[in-house]
Amino acid sequence: MACVICDSKDFQFLFEKNNYRIEKCSVCGLVQVTNMPAVEKREQGQNFYEDYYKDTVSKCEKSFEDMEIDQRKQRYVYLNFNNKLDQIEKRKGKRGKLLDVGCAFGFFMDVARERGWTVAGIEISEYASEYAARQLGLSVVNKTITEAMFEEKSFDVITMWYVIEHLPNPKQVLRHLINFLKDDGMLVISTPNVDSYRARVQGEKWRCWIPPEHLVYFSPETMRNLLKRCGLKIIDQETALPYEKYFRKIKLYSLLNKLKLSDNIIYYVKKVE
Numbered sequence: 001m002a003c004v005i006c007d008s009k010d011f012q013f014l015f016e017k018n019n020y021r022i023e024k025c026s027v028c029g030l031v032q033v034t035n036m037p038a039v040e041k042r043e044q045g046q047n048f049y050e051d052y053y054k055d056t057v058s059k060c061e062k063s064f065e066d067m068e069i070d071q072r073k074q075r076y077v078y079l080n081f082n083n084k085l086d087q088i089e090k091r092k093g094k095r096g097k098l099l100d101v102g103c104a105f106g107f108f109m110d111v112a113r114e115r116g117w118t119v120a121g122i123e124i125s126e127y128a129s130e131y132a133a134r135q136l137g138l139s140v141v142n143k144t145i146t147e148a149m150f151e152e153k154s155f156d157v158i159t160m161w162y163v164i165e166h167l168p169n170p171k172q173v174l175r176h177l178i179n180f181l182k183d184d185g186m187l188v189i190s191t192p193n194v195d196s197y198r199a200r201v202q203g204e205k206w207r208c209w210i211p212p213e214h215l216v217y218f219s220p221e222t223m224r225n226l227l228k229r230c231g232l233k234i235i236d237q238e239t240a241l242p243y244e245k246y247f248r249k250i251k252l253y254s255l256l257n258k259l260k261l262s263d264n265i266i267y268y269v270k271k272v273e
Helices: 039-044 046-065 076-092 107-114 126-136 170-180 197-205 220-229 244-249 253-259
Strands: 011-017 020-025 031-033 097-101 118-122 155-161 181-192 232-239 264-271
Touching: 076 107, 076 155, 076 181, 076 232, 076 264, 097 107, 097 170, 107 118, 107 126, 155 170, 170 181, 170 220, 220 232, 220 264
Parallel strands: 097 118, 097 155, 155 181
Antiparallel strands: 011 020, 020 031, 181 264, 232 264
């Protein structure tokens, strides 16, 4: 198959994992799975997400359902999402309408709504989207990203937390989503960094080599290339760390960000004027 960024068919073979070929585009440098499953198999693979979310609930979220709201706010997932919103609001300067793409159970939407945002979500898993509606009273579109439709230029912020690496055609998805982003809006993308210190040291044992769940593996350079082809540009980027709010509080985050020890990056993106 062709490179999902530049459409080249010239690849350098890296290795095979789970019977999937991991290769690097010889033209733009993108690392991707080159024998991606057919559409029919990907649709069947939606069962993976159903099973994954059901398993998550069975292990963790049943107790979560019985928690008081103040207890929920102390859980790491809520603390982490509040920190992410701190960074979004610092850059955006105001609250408004927010679309969370691949919103899962809706916890980020719940945090944003509590802080004054008007929220909407997209989630391919029927199980997870029903949970968000039933337990949290959220409005979630249970469709694929390119099937979901919203009013043109209606969102101030669109977030994609660890979604883009799962997409067989990220360029098509981004071009679809920016139709719903205001001209001065911001797109926020988090994804593993294939060029991170951890990825380079661990090689084939890197934890993010998990095809067919992860299909595309971005570096900052290839992410910038993809975004440019979609009429977008990076205005800022940071490494994503666990409990990063506390590292910021004790003035260590800046150093850790420069060291690039984390293998995850958050990109803050806007439309090209």
